[in-house]
Amino acid sequence: MQRQPAPLKPTELHLLLCLSRGEQHGYGLVAVLEEESGGAIKLEPGNLYRVIRRLLDDGFVAESERRPAGDSIGAQRRRYYRLTALGRRALAGELRRLQAVLTSTSARSVLRGGSGA
Amino acid sequence: MRVPTVSKSERLFAWLLRAFPSDFRQRFGVDMQEVFLDQLNVARTARGGLWAFWGRVLPSFLWAALSERLRSGRVPELSHTVRRRPSMFSELGSDVRHAFRLLRRSPVFATTSILIIALGVGAVTTTFSAMEALLLRGVPGTRDTDRVMSSQLLASDGTFTMTASPELIDHWRTRARLVEGVAGHTGNELTLTIDGAGVSAAGGIVTAGFFELLNVSPQVGRFFSAADDSAGSAPVAVLSHEFWQA
Numbered sequence: 001m002q003r004q005p006a007p008l009k010p011t012e013l014h015l016l017l018c019l020s021r022g023e024q025h026g027y028g029l030v031a032v033l034e035e036e037s038g039g040a041i042k043l044e045p046g047n048l049y050r051v052i053r054r055l056l057d058d059g060f061v062a063e064s065e066r067r068p069a070g071d072s073i074g075a076q077r078r079r080y081y082r083l084t085a086l087g088r089r090a091l092a093g094e095l096r097r098l099q100a101v102l103t104s105t106s107a108r109s110v111l112r113g114g115s116g117a
Numbered sequence: 118m119r120v121p122t123v124s125k126s127e128r129l130f131a132w133l134l135r136a137f138p139s140d141f142r143q144r145f146g147v148d149m150q151e152v153f154l155d156q157l158n159v160a161r162t163a164r165g166g167l168w169a170f171w172g173r174v175l176p177s178f179l180w181a182a183l184s185e186r187l188r189s190g191r192v193p194e195l196s197h198t199v200r201r202r203p204s205m206f207s208e209l210g211s212d213v214r215h216a217f218r219l220l221r222r223s224p225v226f227a228t229t230s231i232l233i234i235a236l237g238v239g240a241v242t243t244t245f246s247a248m249e250a251l252l253l254r255g256v257p258g259t260r261d262t263d264r265v266m267s268s269q270l271l272a273s274d275g276t277f278t279m280t281a282s283p284e285l286i287d288h289w290r291t292r293a294r295l296v297e298g299v300a301g302h303t304g305n306e307l308t309l310t311i312d313g314a315g316v317s318a319a320g321g322i323v324t325a326g327f328f329e330l331l332n333v334s335p336q337v338g339r340f341f342s343a344a345d346d347s348a349g350s351a352p353v354a355v356l357s358h359e360f361w362q363a
Contacts, residue, residue, distance in 0.1 A: 026148050027155040044156070044174040045149035046137070046181030053145065053185075079148050 008094045011051050014041060016060060016083060016091040023064045025078035026052070052081065060087030126157055126167060133175075136182035138189045260332035266296075283346065286324055300327035318360060328355070 008016065011033075018024060018032045030048055033041045043051075055061040064080040083091070101107055130153050134146055153174075160170035220227035255262030270279040281289075286301040293299055300323060307320040328340040336358065345353050 026152040030152060030156070042173065044177045044181075045152040046178040048152060049141075049145040049149055050181050050185060053141070078151060 007097065008090065009051075011041065011043070011047075012055060012060075013091070013094055015051055015055065016087055016094075019061060019081060019083040020088065020091060023066065023080045023082045025080050027078075029081075055087065056081075058086075058090075059084055060090050126171070127154065133178060133182075136179060137185055140189070141185050256331070258333045262331065265330060283324065287346075290326070298326050298330050300324045300330050302327055320354075 014033050014037065015029055018029055018036070024032065026045070026048055029052075030043050033043060052061065056063075060083070061081050062084050064082040066080070102111075127150075130150065134142055134149065137146075156174070157167075157170065160167055163170070220230075270281050271277070272279060280303065281301055283301070286299060290299040302321055302323040304319075304321045307318050309316045309318055323341065325341040325343045325346045328335075335355070340355060341353065344350055
């Protein structure tokens with residue numbers, strides 16, 4: 001069953017963004033997320049695979065049969081995930097939604113440090 | 118404080134995976150262990166070490182497991198599924214099966230529990246058997262001992278007991294209307310002379326009719342008669358089977 005367009009959760013958004021740059025395995029996703037969020041997002045295996053399970057069930061992500069060339073034997077054994085076309089559209093929709101929010105007058109006022117009251 | 122080793126952490130994580138629903142484990146269990154091992158290797162050299170790592174991972178991990186179980190409806194107490202009310206015996210059967218499954222998962226705990234319960238039951242059984250034999254059951258060979266009553270003479274201020282004289286016992290025996298009979302007894306550590314040698318024996322002095330009150334009969338010979346109570350009569354004794362055999 002595919003999910004109706006709805007705001008993605010922050011972790012989902014970050015995971016989809018990470019996968020938009022290429023296929024990745026579980027620990028690779030954890031490492032990239034931690035690095036890109038400046039350490040704010042530290043996923044442990046349980047939560048990581050809960051999010052992956054949701055994204056798989058929604059059709060945003062799929063398991064990849066291919067393995068990136070040049071990876072170690074250990075990495076070859078891991079399961080890789082890729083972004084699906086549906087996932088890419090959902091990601092693009094979410095980014096546009098966030099962009100619209102960020103470019104709104106209210107948001108710009110808040111970002112400039114205005115009181116707004 | 119000891120820091121858990123990597124192998125212990127791995128074993129603990131593999132055990133904790135059971136918190137997730139089985140279908141989730143089958144789907145992602147191996148991958149989760151791979152990610153955990155990678156994180157563990159990093160944590161070993163990080164500040165805080167394994168303790169800090171487990172402190173961060175464990176709550177989040179358990180919360181994820183609970184969320185997955187709630188989603189899949191595998192937590193019956195919290196799910197909203199409507200089920201037919203089970204009968205008492207079907208519920209009992211499932212409880213027993215559940216208990217056996219839990220015990221089978223922890224054989225050491227199960228064995229220890231069974232041994233402790235066995236020791237407890239044994240100790241209680243022994244105690245009650247001894248109490249029953251010593252306090253509740255009558256002397257072997259006696260009958261209707263629940264109708265036998267023992268009384269003592271007490272000083273008027275209750276500070277010490279007094280010995281009833283043979284005349285007083287005889288007086289009670291001839292005047293009592295509510296009891297079948299009255300006999301006197303006193304316990305003593307006796308010294309007997311057998312073949313010129315002194316022998317110590319636990320015994321007592323009783324009046325005639327004592328054994329008849331207990332409804333016992335001698336294996337050999339006779340018990341005391343009224344003539345034995347009279348002054349100047351020859352001394353007589355009743356020996357227990359055990360003393361006779363010794």
